[in-house]
Amino acid sequence: MPLVELVTGATAQSTISGRKNFPKREGDSSSIQRAINRRLADLERENYNDSVKIEVPKAEGSRSSGKSPAVRRILVSKKTLSNLFDDDETGTSEFYSAAVERSRYPMRHLCSVCGYWGAITCIRCGARYCSLACEDTHRETRCLKVYA
Amino acid sequence: MPVAGLPRATFIIDNGAYNIKAGFATNEVPSVIPNCLARGRGRQVYIGDEFFTQCKDFSGVVFRRPFEKGHLTNWESEKAIWDRLLFSNEVGFHVDPDETVLTVTEPALQLPVCSSNMDQIVFEEYGFSSYYRCTTAALVHENETGILFGASGRSDTSLIIDSGYSATVIIPIIENNVYYPAVRRLNVGGKLLRNFLKETISFRYYNMMDESWIVNEIKDQCCFVTTSFAKDLETCKKLPAARNPLALDYVLPRAMASGIRQGHIRDKALPSDPDDQILTLGNERFSVPELLFNPSDIGMRQAGLPEAIMQSISAVPDADVRGLLLGNVVFVGGNTKFSGFRDRMSTELRALVPDDITLRLGFPEEPITYGWQGGAKLGMDRTSLQSRQVTRKEYLEHGPSICMRKFGKKTVKVLENNV
Numbered sequence: 188m189p190l191v192e193l194v195t196g197a198t199a200q201s202t203i204s205g206r207k208n209f210p211k212r213e214g215d216s217s218s219i220q221r222a223i224n225r226r227l228a229d230l231e232r233e234n235y236n237d238s239v240k241i242e243v244p245k246a247e248g249s250r251s252s253g254k255s256p257a258v259r260r261i262l263v264s265k266k267t268l269s270n271l272f273d274d275d276e277t278g279t280s281e282f283y284s285a286a287v288e289r290s291r292y293p294m295r296h297l298c299s300v301c302g303y304w305g306a307i308t309c310i311r312c313g314a315r316y317c318s319l320a321c322e323d324t325h326r327e328t329r330c331l332k333v334y335a
Numbered sequence: 336m337p338v339a340g341l342p343r344a345t346f347i348i349d350n351g352a353y354n355i356k357a358g359f360a361t362n363e364v365p366s367v368i369p370n371c372l373a374r375g376r377g378r379q380v381y382i383g384d385e386f387f388t389q390c391k392d393f394s395g396v397v398f399r400r401p402f403e404k405g406h407l408t409n410w411e412s413e414k415a416i417w418d419r420l421l422f423s424n425e426v427g428f429h430v431d432p433d434e435t436v437l438t439v440t441e442p443a444l445q446l447p448v449c450s451s452n453m454d455q456i457v458f459e460e461y462g463f464s465s466y467y468r469c470t471t472a473a474l475v476h477e478n479e480t481g482i483l484f485g486a487s488g489r490s491d492t493s494l495i496i497d498s499g500y501s502a503t504v505i506i507p508i509i510e511n512n513v514y515y516p517a518v519r520r521l522n523v524g525g526k527l528l529r530n531f532l533k534e535t536i537s538f539r540y541y542n543m544m545d546e547s548w549i550v551n552e553i554k555d556q557c558c559f560v561t562t563s564f565a566k567d568l569e570t571c572k573k574l575p576a577a578r579n580p581l582a583l584d585y586v587l588p589r590a591m592a593s594g595i596r597q598g599h600i601r602d603k604a605l606p607s608d609p610d611d612q613i614l615t616l617g618n619e620r621f622s623v624p625e626l627l628f629n630p631s632d633i634g635m636r637q638a639g640l641p642e643a644i645m646q647s648i649s650a651v652p653d654a655d656v657r658g659l660l661l662g663n664v665v666f667v668g669g670n671t672k673f674s675g676f677r678d679r680m681s682t683e684l685r686a687l688v689p690d691d692i693t694l695r696l697g698f699p700e701e702p703i704t705y706g707w708q709g710g711a712k713l714g715m716d717r718t719s720l721q722s723r724q725v726t727r728k729e730y731l732e733h734g735p736s737i738c739m740r741k742f743g744k745k746t747v748k749v750l751e752n753n754v
Contacts, residue, residue, distance in 0.1 A: 223634050230530040230633070231404065234397045235544040241374045241399040243415045244382065255459040261410050261452045268403040271446055278446045285444050287505075287521045287646060290638035294631035301539075302618045303572045328538075 219313055300324045345436045345714035346428070348420075349471055349707040352402035352442075353500035353525060353669065355383070356707040357420055359428070360714025365707040366428075368420060372399045372412055383416045384426060393548045393588060393596050405442045405501035405520075406449045410456060421461075436724065437463040438710050440471040443497075443504050443518055447739065454738040458730045465726040468742045470513060471497055472506035475667050477709035483665060483697030492656065493663035496644065497706075498670035500525040503627065503640060505647040507660050512745040517650035521643045522635065523626050525669055529554050531633060532623045540614055549588060552598055553614070554623065557583050560675035561621040562682065571618040583620060587612045624673045628683065641683035652750055658692050665697040667705050 272279045298305040298317035305315025307322070309330060316325050349356040351370060358365035368384040375381070376395045390396065401413035421430040437457060441450055450468065457466050472495035481488045495506045503521040507514045533550040536543050543550055561567045567581060576582040584601035589610070601613060626632060628639040638646065644664075651657050666680070677698050688694050699705040713720055725738050 227633070227635065230527050230534065232530065233400060233526070234547065235533075236397070239374075239397045239399075241372050241380055241397065243372065243411055244380050255455075257455050258460045261455060262414060263411070266408065268406055268408050271406070271408060271448060275446055275448060278448070282444050282446065282520075285518050285520050287519050287637045287643040289636045290631060290642055292642075295629065297622070297632055301572075302535075302622050303568060 299329065344431070344434060345438065345720070346421075346430055347438045347474075347707055347710035347714055348417075349440045349474065349704075349710060350407070351440075351471070351499055352400060352405065354703065355416070355420060356704050357428070358707065358711070360711045362711070365704055365711075366420075366426065367703065368416075368426070370400065370402070370413075370416060372415065373397070374399075382419050384419075388425070391596070393552075395545050396548050397545075398547065402442075402501060406445050407441065407453065408449060410452060414456065414460070417461075432461045432463045435463055436714070436720065437461075437466045438474075438714060438720070439466070439468050440474060440706065440710070441468055442501070443470045443472065443506055443513070444520055450742070451735050451739060454730075454735050458727055463727065465724045466730075466738075467720060467724040468738065469723075470506060471667070471706040472504075472508060473513060474706045474709035474713065475665055476508045476511070477713045478699075478705060479712075480663060480665055480697055483699060484663075484695045490659065490663045492659040493665055494644070494647070494660040496640070496664065496666045496668070496671075498524065498627070498640070498666070498668035500669070503643075503668070503670065505644055507647060507651060509651070509656055509660070509747045510749055512747055514651065514747050514750070515744050517647045519643055519647040519650075521627075521630070521637055521640060523630050523637075523640075525551075525554075528558075528623050528626060528670070531626060532558070532619060535619050535623070536614065536616075539619075549598060553585055553616075555672075556598075556600060557585055557616055558620050558624050558673060560624045560627070560673045560679045562675060562679050564621070564625060567621055568618055576615050576617065579617065581617065581620060583616050585614045585616060587614055621675075624670070624676070627670060627676075628679065639683075641680065641687055644684060645687050656749060661688055662693050662695045663697070664695065665699070665705075667699065667702045669703055671698065671702045 272282075296305040296315045297303065298321050299314045300316050300321035303317045305317055307316055307318075308314070309316065309322070309325060312330050314325060314329065316322050345360040347358060347360060347365070349365070353370060354367050355370045356365040356367050366384075369386055370383070371386075373381045373386040373390065374397050375390050375392060377392075379390075381390055386396075399412055401407055401409040401416065403409070407413060420426055421428055421432075439453065439457070441453065453468065454466070457463050475495050475497070476489075476493055479487065479489050480493055481490070491511045492507075492509050495508060497504050497506065502524040505519045505521070507517045529547065529551045532554050533543055533547065536550065536553075570581055571579055574580075574582075584603070586599050586601050588596055588598045589612075601607065601611070607613075622632070626635075628641065630637045630639060637643070648657050648660060651660065666676075670676070677696070681696055684696070685694055701708075723741070725741050729737055
């Protein structure tokens with residue numbers, strides 16, 4: 188998934204570059220941002236194939252479980268983290284308020300293909316690349332596949 | 336002299352999202368076992384350490400973890416792992432909960448319901464005689480941290496940075512209590528680094544999206560933190576792999592039949608084996624751990640770890656306390672083991688800290704077990720542990736709320752007076 192820098196003011200009369208009819212991004216900014224978020228969520232996954240279910244094996248001679256109703260409820264609970272966040276607003280806001288904030292320094296841009304400095308921005312999707320060779324790879328693989 | 340009626344054994348569990356470090360306080364070192372269920376290609380499910388002792392083929396293994404984004408949400412799986420840890424013959428602890436004092440760690444910013452669930456399982460399901468729940472940072476703080484700074488003893492104020500699987504958390508401990516208003520969480524952990532490496536390798540070289548375990552091994556063996564990112568990036572760009580001193584050939588592990596489970600770095604001096612499948616790594620070696628210092632490289636809107644440390648420090652209201660914290664910084668967690676991490680962190684942090692403040696950074700020899708070691712040390716100090724723990728009798732009398740009260744957030748007096 189590409190690294191994207193949002194260019195503001197990509198309208199027909201742009202004074203920034205001095206050109207009129209500056210070409211507009213093909214993917215719009217909200218779908219580009221959604222793609223970034225989706226990629227970051229993918230990077231948080233445990234397994235590539237999300238629908239994998241691993242059953243807990245029943246051990247022979249295991250100690251009796253669920254001695255009290257409270258414990259039985261905890262053990263069979265299928266609540267995921269998002270369910271638990273929904274249940275507890277204060278806890279959730281405390282958790283998120285402790286997140287580290289943005290850096291004071293400007294971000295740097297790396298080529299989404301080879302990892303070198305990404306000086307050139309793709310006109311269509313906003314991803315970065317460093318050279319014509321990487322541009323070719325980018326066009327063939329990741330460009331706009333995401334925003335279809 | 337043992338007092339009649341008091342339990343004798345103290346068992347410490349540093350319950351990490353990736354590994355559990357567990358053992359009796361009297362053990363020299365803890366047992367380190369994976370905190371997950373693993374399933375290999377053959378549909379066989381391995382619990383905890385069974386993954387190392389029984390799994391023959393590390394390729395295509397999928398994992399199920401009790402933790403989700405740094406919260407212990409799934410007790411069905413955690414109980415299976417704990418049952419094996421505590422009672423199985425293979426692991427060999429044979430814990431008798433009735434006669435044991437338990438110390439367990441939890442993540443610093445965990446949802447209260449997850450902590451409460453653990454309290455109930457410990458007392459009502461396992462029936463431990465008494466129990467203390469705290470953050471790993473609190474146990475790290477129990478060590479004689481002075482040794483890390485070339486001194487002795489320990490301070491009652493230190494800044495613990497725990498960079499583990501789920502995330503990197505910065506925890507200021509002031510007068511022996513965690514100061515929650517300044518705790519900060521950076522969402523870069525071992526899991527993100529592994530997945531980023533997996534995504535990069537799969538895009539540039541071989542598709543390894545199903546090979547979480549093998550890529551994790553590659554990350555541990557091949558990645559390092561650079562002190563000069565720009566220079567190394569140029570080296571990798573300008574020189575072809577054969578002449579690039581930073582490029583590395585990694586021999587991927589072979590299929591099941593050969594019995595070779597582990598990959599390794601190719602020794603260029605030896606002749607190459609034509610059956611080997613080689614993965615050549617270049618700038619990935621340092622651009623992956625670089626995310627700890629520049630999360631914005633992949634578009635994350637968080638500052639890097641040195642700047643995040645300053646964000647945490649600036650949330651502490653007292654200037655003297657801030658100085659004390661920066662004079663006692665301890666780094667634990669698997670991600671601090673990357674070669675070059677120490678130098679890079681020292682350089683960047685020194686640049687951000689005012690020069691009238693003495694900065695002392697501590698890197699324990701064993702960053703993964705250092706928390707457990709602190710727990711073992713605390714476990715041997717019976718009076719100290721007794722004052723913090725909740726006994727089964729107290730739990731049965733007052734219910735789970737007593738745990739929430741006793742293990743919950745404490746006010747820090749020195750800051751209260753000054754405010």
